[in-house]
Amino acid sequence: MILTIALKELRDTWRDGRFRIGGTLLVVLLIVSGVLAWQQNERTRAERDAATELDRRNWLEQGEKNSHSAGHYGLYAFKPTAPLAAFDRGVEPYVGSSVFLEAHRRNATSFLPAQDATNMRRFGELTASLSLQILVPLLIVLLAFGALAAERERGTLRQLLSLGVDPVQLVVGKFLGIALALALLLVPLIAVGAWLLSGTGEAGDPNLTRRILFLIGAYGLYLGTFLAIAVAVSARCRTGRGALALLLGLWAFNCVLAPRLATDLVEQWVPTPQLAEFDAAIAADLKKGIDGHDSRDVHLQKFTQETLAKHGKQNVMELPFNFNGLVMLESEKFSSEVYGHHYARMWDQLEAQDRATTLTGALAPMLALRTASMALSGTDLSQHRHFADASERHRMEFMRVLNEDLMKNARPGDHGYRVGRTLWEQLPPFVLAPREWDAVWTSVAAALGILGAWFAGSFLWLYMSARRMRLEVA
Amino acid sequence: MLEAKQLQKRFQDKTALDKLNLKVEPGEIYALLGPNGAGKTTTINLFLGFLTPDGGEALVDGISVAADPVAARRKIAYIPEQVALYPRFSGVENLEYFSRLGGGRHSRAELHALLERAGLKSDAAERMVGTYSKGMRQKVGIALALATGAKALLLDEPTSGLDPAASHEFSRLLRQLAGEKVAILMATHDLFRAREDATRVGILLKGRIASEYHRDEFQSRDLEKLYLERLGA
Structure with a gap:
């Protein structure tokens, strides 16, 4: 019986002008968003490849210089495109795509795509994820508001129930019929889209298939929820007009109001770290360590005395290594710890915000879906932290190699020490695992x-609505 | 086949049915007459299980509707004043869908034959029902009763708004069904059709059968006069 109802509903939906118009618009939007995302990814990839190559060439061809000076010359770490960024751009436009790695400083990521965008960006980007999060639920509302309310108004509900149709079977059949119609529309697009877009990420991700399957599952749960709610509302409202008004209200809350409300709630709950305070706290802590470029620095003088005592020497020139190299190593180690501590706290706070945002998904399913979608697409804050932390580890290793070269190979007091391409080549390009x-x-x-x-x-609500519907008929 | 035993229904402080006793045997056409609010539609709704009785019971082929409404409905066909159909489906598609849900399994040819028997030609049966007149819809309803092999037929003002020819055609079909031992309970204001078709007539007043007449009684007398007398008009 459920299958009969579902197939009839599918056929009815297929013949419905709303479905044909809405479905065509949706398909066009999904195709356009997919093509735009693909173009954007290709452009970004080309720009990034060119920049990576140029930066590497600049590094290798910087000429001979003191190894620590090469640390100040610096290089860039470029963030590879996330595995499914073409599907869901997530926080990518707002967090930067590269970081400048240099001696003594941990820099924030720069080159935010949003900075290069026009003011129109504030209206949001057209992505496949946005279409599925906002437009498909709207299509569901248009298709499902009359699923049972219209049957009631038309009188066919009495006709159906008089035949001995169980109300629960009826609503499940309705649900499946509309779901099948949507699946016929979306599944081919999703299949082709997943196949085309999965190859666009620069980072070869061994979990790509798993990411895609979980994404499909997450969107399936979201759209299934919306459809079940829509059918339940239709079962409970006496008129189609009432059901449509209520469902449009729910859609607006879920897709428009809730994200803004959640942002404000989370900001109250877990405040965003202030950049000025963050920078001031780092600057204050850095002053507690060695400044390798200031001979009057008390921490440097203390470290000098301790090193001389340890080696039983009177003068740094008597040490069996270049003392300046050791100072740079020590200074870098300290500053890295300071940066590591403050950045970890900042990231923890931002991730706590993310977790809080996820919890607000209890108010509106789109909030939970957004978190899942970004995380599975590899465009969430945690993925960015993964890049930022990896680039910092690369910076530390890069400075360690340079400073150790200075310490071991430069003669004490040799200010004219120079190295060249052989050392530069020892430093591998940045690769994000x-x-x-x-x-x-x-x-x-x-x-x-x-x-x-x-x-x-x-x-459960759909089931309860079906049970209640029986009493409402008369 | 259809039996109401001491059937009671109240809506807040208003008594719609007051210990109604009624029995419709196979092959009978029972016309339930009465003014608006007398309880005719309530009786139909109680037989369909759309309402829960406050007392007594409604039985369909011995099955208590309140205890097992789905099983009871399986033996019933219901034709309201306006047969509700799906506008984006043709007559035959509507019949196919409803008859399947009612437990019938018929080929397209059989469905066409049923519609033809109900008076709907094949070309009309293939048209979307959005273009159907009320009479054509009623014919689909009759075809549905035929398709599901219902043992009882509940009719709520079935001829209201039908033109005389369509009404006559509808009556012919009803009598045909009665001839096939279908028990028919028809709530109606149409005294002419009641007189023409019914084997028994019951006048429902304030939730009770105030008078009941067999065919030979009202055939020999003026039914309208009897009805108005009972109403005290």
């Missing part, structure tokens, strides 16, 4: 749990 699946899962588990709860809850 893919995140482990466990780390991705940590970011996504809570959001998927909330989406699962929404799905189960909406189905």
Whole structure:
């Protein structure tokens, strides 16, 4: 019986002008967003490849110089495109795509795509994820508001129930019929899109298939929830007009109001770190360590005395290595710890905000879906932290190699020490390893749990609405 | 086949049915007459299980509707004043869908034959029902009763708004169904059709059968006069 109802609903939906118009618009938007995302990715990849090559050439061809001076010359670490950034750009436009690595300083990422964008960007980007998060639920509202309310108004509900159709079977059939119609529309697009877009990420990710499957699951839960709620509302409202008004209100809350409300709530709950305070705290802590470029620095003088005592020497010129190299090593080690401490705190706070945002998914499923979508696409804050931390480790290693060269190979007091391309070539280009699946899962588990709860809850409500519907007929 | 035993229904402080006793045997056409608010539609709704009785019970082929509404409905076909159909489906598609849900399994040819029997030609049966007149819709309703092999037929003002020819055609079909031992309970204001088709007539007043007449009684007398007398008009 459920299958009969579902197939009839599918056929009815297919013949419905709203479905044909809305579905065509949706397909066009998804194709356009997919093509635009693909073009954007290709452009970014080309720019990044060119910049990476240029930076590497500049590094190798910087000429002969003191190895520590090469640390000040610096180089860039470029962030590879996330595995599924073409599907969901996530925080990518707002967090920067490269970081300048240099001696003594941990720089923030720069070259934010949003900085280069026009003011129109504030209206949001057209992406496949946005279409699925906002436009498909709107299509669901248009298709499902009359699923049962129109049957009631038309009188066919009495006709159906008089035939001995169980109300629960009826609503499940309705749900499946509309779901099938949407699946016929979306599944081919999703399949082609997943195949085309999965290859656009620069980072070869061994978990790509798993990411795509979980993405499909997350969006399935989200859209299934919305459809179940829409059918339930239709079952409860006496008129189609009432159901449409209520569902449009729910859609607006979920897709428009809730994200803004959640942002304000989370900001109150877990405040965003202030950049000025962050910089001031780092500057204050850096003063507690060695400044290798200031001979009057008390910490440097103390370290000099300790080193001389340790080696039983009176003068740094008597040491068996270049003392300046050791100072740079020590100074870098200290500053790295300071930066590491403050950056970790900042990231922890920002990730706490993300977790809080995920929890607000209990208010509106789109908030939970957004977190899951970004995490599975590799465009969330945790992925950016992964890049920032990896680039910092690369900077530390890069400075260690340069400073150790200075310490071991430069004669004490030799200010004219020079090295060249042989050393520069010892430093490999920056490569970002893919995140482990466990780390991705940590970011996504809570959001998927909330989406699962929404799905189960909406189905329970649908069941209850079907049971209640029987009494409403008369 | 259809039996109401001491059937009671109240809506807040208003009594819609007051210990109604009624029995419609297979092959009978029982016309339930009465003014608006007398309880005719409530009786139909109680037989369909759309309402829960406050007392007594409604039985369909011995099955208590309140205890097992789905099983009871499986034996019933229901034709309201306006047969509700899906506008984006043709007559035959509507019949196919409803008959499947009612437990029938018929080929396209069989469905066409059923519609033809109900008076709907094949070309009309293939048209979207958005273009159907009320009479054509009623014919689909009759075809549905035929398709599901219902043992009882509940009709709520079935001829209201039908033109005389369509009404006559509808009556012919009803009598045909009665001839096939279908028990028919028809709530109606149409005294002419009641007189023409019914084997028994019951006048429902304030939730009770105030009078009941067999065919031979009202055939020999003026039914309208009897009805108005009972109403005290």
